[in-house]
Amino acid sequence: MKTMNILKYLLAIAILIITSSVTRAQLLKKLKKVVKDAAEQTVQDKTAEKTQETTSKAMDGVFAMPGKIKIHNKKDKRHLSGSGDNNADNTTAYSVSASESSFAALSKYDFVPGEKIVAMEDFSQDAVGDFPAKWNTNASGEIMQVEGSDDHWLALTTKGASTPEFVADIPENATIEFDLAVTPKYSYYSSPLFISIINNKSKNDFANWSYPAAARKTSGVLFSLHPQDAGNVSLGRSAIQTFENKEKVMGNEKKNLECFSKEQNVVHVALWRQKQRLRVYVDETKLWDLPRAFAENINYNSLVFGHNGSEKGEFYLISNIRLAIGEPDTRNKLITEGKFTTTGIHFATGSAEIMTESYGVLKEIANVLKENSSVNIQIIGHTDNVGNAAANQQLSEQRAASVKTYLNAQFGIDNARMTTSGKGDTQPVADNNTTEGRAQNRRVEFIKM
Helix, strand or coil, X not given: CHHHHHHHHHHHXXXXXXXXXXXXXXXXXXXXXXXXXXXHHHHHHHHHHHCHHHHHHHHHHHHCCCCEECCCCCCCCCCCCCCCXXXXXXXXXXXXXXXXXXXXXXXXXXXXXXXXXXXXXXXXXXXXXXXXXXXXXXXXXXXXXXXXXXXXEEEECCCEEEEECCCCCCCCEEEEEXXXXXXXXXXXXXXXXXXXXXXXXXXXXXXXXXXXXXXXXXXXXXXXXXXXXXXXXXXXXXXXXXXXXXXXXXXXXXXXXXXXXXXXXXXXXXXXXXXXXXXXXXCXXXXXXXXXXXXXXXXXXXXXXXXXXXXXXXXXXXXXXXXXXXXXXXXXXXXXXXXXXXCCCCECCCCCCECHHHHHHHHHHHHHHHHCCCCCEEEEEXXXXXXXXXXXXXXXXXXXXXXXXXXXXXXXXXXXXXXXXECCCCCCCCCCCCHHHHHHHCCEEEEEX
């Protein structure tokens, strides 16, 4: 009898150990998995709170992995990838990412990217573990990959500033876009990420922009993002400051941000300069809109990313940086010239899923069509030449169809007014051997019928 009780006791312990291991494994799996609805998200949040102590060591091990890290984005607003076509041969269907519930928020999103891409950086030419060859820094950083994606990200791992040296001019009508991620455990006491557009007078002026107190040595605009606000809440914060001829002109801050936080830690950031005006967007949120951010008669010619130090294993990651110039003249080109081409409709990699930052461009097109009700259009998709040609052809057709679906579902444009087709990679307008050229070739044409 005693032997039986001992066996039962040992069996119970064994089951407890196994269950604990399974629970832990399931938790880590959940932390990697995209949360698709609020109910599931709530369950995971509670689970994560209860098991925070037991999983902290395991998560520390995750971020110690060389070259490959895990970034958990609960709201799944962003794919951990760019808009390239490297996975085109795996695409079998198209979809539209903006749901009815998010459409109301997007209705205020007015960002429209520049017409001509002049610089594009996805770090594809750089090896994992290296600092990118086309950049300069007074600190350190390295190329990493996020688990679940082959894309390269620059991890800003130490205190200091980094700048893409191939960006030598940010003209009066320019847009800058990039994907931003931050490690989920990023501490309130670690530095914000500082993004600056500056007047770089000498080769190393950029080094002064790793934090605001050092930025008084030249002219520029600096804004910051941090995923953690005071009070241990899972909300972020932001600030902005402008400097002119070594003097601070103005500054402000915002707290309790939902658009960038520990819960929403992978986002798309867009900056839009129109002469003196600067708009800053994080996903579909317009975070800043300053009519006098830029001083007159100053040459803004450099983009700088910096921070002033963080805890070990905590860092920001950036990728898919896109500088474009020229304001798209949608109405004139489509109605008068009969053709409008845009690279501003972004799709998930190897997919026809439209990303939320494309809303501004699609809204412009829809407005033109509403104001000219007799105009019909053909929508033509194009890809770069990465991947299988037949798959690229299919992908281009699916992307055109996805745009048609979006214009009908979100803006009420009659399907009878729109036809679609795809040209795959057969009609490049730029060199597919360069990152900028491939980005220019990934485009959507609208032809007046």
